[in-house]
Amino acid sequence: MNNDKRELLPEQREEILRILKGRFEKNMDRHKGLEWDLVQKELEAKPEKLWSLYEMERTGGEPDIIHDKDKNTDRCIFVDCSAESPKGRRSVCYDHEALESRKEHKPQDNAVDMAAHMGIELLTEEQYRELQKFGQFDIKTSSWVKTPDNIRRLGGAIFCDRRYDTVFVYHNGAESYYAARGFRGLLRV
Incomplete structure (x- = not known):
């Protein structure tokens, strides 16, 4: 390729x-x-x-x-539509600015740049909730979603998961990353 x-x-x-x-x-x-x-x-x-x-x-x-x-x-x-956040896109912080802000223990990449390179968009919170109508996704993992500018300007980013048969939206510092958090994408054809 x-x-x-x-x-x-x-x-x-x-x-x-x-x-x-x-x-x-x-x-x-x-x-x-x-x-x-x-x-x-x-x-x-x-x-x-x-x-x-x-x-x-x-x-x-x-x-x-x-x-x-x-x-x-x-x-x-x-x-x-993978049951859990895509395995090849986990352990990433939210965006390039967040990646650069880390002084040590930097992740290898960030969700926003990876999505752009792949030619896809990060899901919005609304799109994430729509996906959940078709199954139960992220019951063990979580996924970064497109973060509103006002939250990002303050250093935060949002992510979603499904627990207790409910979709939850959380916040974290955009520079954070976890083995069980990745991102889901969308492609318009």
């Missing part, structure tokens, strides 16, 4: 399409009325989106469509 050009090799394209199709067909309740052939056609026309989905899968996100279309853009929305 050539990360600079964000292109997949033919066998990688086939692999991710096969994985996505299998997950799509197994979880039809997430996208009722949508046909895989239409989704595949869209993906094949946008190789950079397929690359992003490959990265989501490679880092443990198990992306799937949770709606047939975005209400505002008429585009399919893929979201990380």
